């Protein structure tokens with residue numbers, strides 16, 4: 204294990220957040236409370252506004268209305284640098300400069316902490332090593348980023364977010380491109396960090412397993428929120444996703460799993476296009 208001082212978790216609260224794009228209400232009056240140290244999931248159908256909301260909450264993307272606080276601090280009162288020391292954002296698809304080595308790319312996460320005369324400090328190097336170690340990419344630290352597979356790129360982008368050493372980490376579909384083992388490892392890692400985590404997710408079972416609370420977004424509004432078993436009720440899933448869900452209890456673990464009625468199973472083979 205590489206020793207690095209723990210990061211104090213930072214809470215996020217949002218009130219009546221609204222985003223309009225081209226005259227259309229994409230986010231329509233969202234309230235959200237993410238307690239310090241908690242893991243909160245944001246789920247919703249494609250196009251429901253998850254990415255737009257996450258970007259608004261971290262001060263990126265189109266202008267938003269409403270208030271957002273990181274801890275006690277109003278988002279709009281923070282300089283970009285101060286904000287980047289409080290919250291790390293890992294987008295759904297991240298551009299990677301093509302001529303960097305993996306550890307150089309991850310070191311970009313240290314920029315909010317850097318002073319011109321202090322680049323390459325031991326603390327920065329330790330944070331980069333620790334982040335690469337955490338996502339299982341230490342062995343490829345000196346590889347060019349161009350050589351990475353999709354899943355490896357994703358893990359390296361996540362390492363950059365972790366190396367930023369923020370008390371709040373906001374991630375847009377962090378498990379995209381990851382195989383099942385790396386999905387579980389990554390979510391376990393995020394839980395163990397002790398930081399506040401807010402992440403958009405598509406896998407409802409993973410969200411239920413890993414999150415303390417879940418927000419369900421539908422057409423730019425929060426339709427349900429609370430503990431996973433409350434927010435991801437069969438009724439909410441039918442209304443928001445238009446699917447019939449069933450809850451199964453795993454008697455060994457006591458955990459509830461969602462299964463979904465397979466409507467395709469009712470389509471006879473060869474008749475899919477009728």
Ligand SMILES: Nc1ncnc2c1ncn2[C@@H]1O[C@H](COP(=O)(O)OP(=O)(O)OP(=O)(O)O)[C@@H](O)[C@H]1O
Nearest residue numbers: 224225229247248249250251252253254255256295
């Ligand atoms: N820059 C933009 N210009 C125009 N429309 C936009 C822009 N950004 C987002 N939208 C629209 O806002 C809506 C919400 O998009 P957003 O990406 O936030 O949804 P999402 O829930 O993250 O979707 P997905 O699950 O598919 O990633 C979509 O209809 C999208 O087309």
